[in-house]
Amino acid sequence: MCLILVAWQAHPDFPLVVAANRDEFFKRRTASADFWNDPPHVLAGRDLEAGGTWLGMTRDGPDGYKFAALTNFRDPASHQPDAPSRGRLVADFLAGDVSIDAYLDALNPADYNGFNLLLGDGQRLIAFSNVTLQRHELAPGVHGLSNHLLDTPWPKVGAGKTALNAALTALPDEKRLFHLLRDDTIHPDDALPATGVSLEWERLLSAAFIHGHDYGTRCSTVIKVGADGTATFDEQTWLPAGQSGARRRFRFRLESS
Numbered sequence: 001m002c003l004i005l006v007a008w009q010a011h012p013d014f015p016l017v018v019a020a021n022r023d024e025f026f027k028r029r030t031a032s033a034d035f036w037n038d039p040p041h042v043l044a045g046r047d048l049e050a051g052g053t054w055l056g057m058t059r060d061g062p063d064g065y066k067f068a069a070l071t072n073f074r075d076p077a078s079h080q081p082d083a084p085s086r087g088r089l090v091a092d093f094l095a096g097d098v099s100i101d102a103y104l105d106a107l108n109p110a111d112y113n114g115f116n117l118l119l120g121d122g123q124r125l126i127a128f129s130n131v132t133l134q135r136h137e138l139a140p141g142v143h144g145l146s147n148h149l150l151d152t153p154w155p156k157v158g159a160g161k162t163a164l165n166a167a168l169t170a171l172p173d174e175k176r177l178f179h180l181l182r183d184d185t186i187h188p189d190d191a192l193p194a195t196g197v198s199l200e201w202e203r204l205l206s207a208a209f210i211h212g213h214d215y216g217t218r219c220s221t222v223i224k225v226g227a228d229g230t231a232t233f234d235e236q237t238w239l240p241a242g243q244s245g246a247r248r249r250f251r252f253r254l255e256s257s
Contacts, residue, residue, distance in 0.1 A: 003023075003156060003157070004055070005020065005161060005164045006144075007164055007165075010142055011168050013226060016225040018224075019164060019178075019221075020220070020222075022054050022055070022221070026239075029049055041058045041060050044094065050088070052089070052091045054070050055090065056090060056091075056094050059253075060255040064256050065254045068119050069118045070115060071115070073113075073114030073115055073116060074196070074205075075196060076195075089117055090117070100126050109133060114130060118145065147195070154206075160183070163180035164177070174222050178236065181220040183209055191206075214240070220236045220238070231253075
């Protein structure tokens with residue numbers, strides 16, 4: 001997942017709105033979003049090579065639901081090839097029954113390559129990175145996360161946050177949310193970060209939506225959690241060169257457990 005935009009307690013009818021793109025190599029085997037067989041309360045896609053996931057939620061929890069999402073922290077110089085899959089961090093939180101704090105307390109962050117986690121329980125939304133080892137409780141408003149720290153002002157993060165703020169005015173219609181996730185603007189070289197990859201890759205990765213034949217945006221996900229206790233989860237999959245794939249739509253009522 002390379003771009004996660006979140007409106008947290010920024011809309012009176014939808015306390016959580018998420019618009020996110022997952023970028024990955026197209027050869028990596030992936031299952032589209034669905035409720036899992038085990039455990040059946042988890043709704044997420046699945047990485048069929050390492051068993052984890054990049055984003056998902058549950059339809060129940062102590063406060064109605066749990067939400068989790070992940071981005072990698074881009075730093076190729078510190079990559080550990082034998083580190084465990086970071087996608088397990090999302091899957092294990094969603095499948096478990098512990099609180100956010102208890103889950104983070106039990107982690108050994110040094111085991112993993114660089115990551116950012118967003119963990120929510122309906123009452124709080126917490127950002128944690130194993131690069132800084134800091135937990136940050138999100139204030140109400142619009143936030144953005146790519147492959148650096150929360151709200152790092154990379155061009156696609158800034159543009160995405162502005163577009164999400166505007167799209168909130170059209171809710172419950174999510175068309176503008178999906179539209180902002182299709183922004184394929186390549187930003188100017190002087191605005192790009194230096195993360196240890198080539199300039200050619202920095203250019204490619206500067207877009208919110210990445211067109212590519214081998215690597216690109218694999219899916220766009222829009223989540224809306226309503227103040228009325230309902231939730232929607234929409235996933236649009238993408239094929240090489242930005243061609244449209246399957247669309248999955250889920251509508252369900254949240255249940256406190």
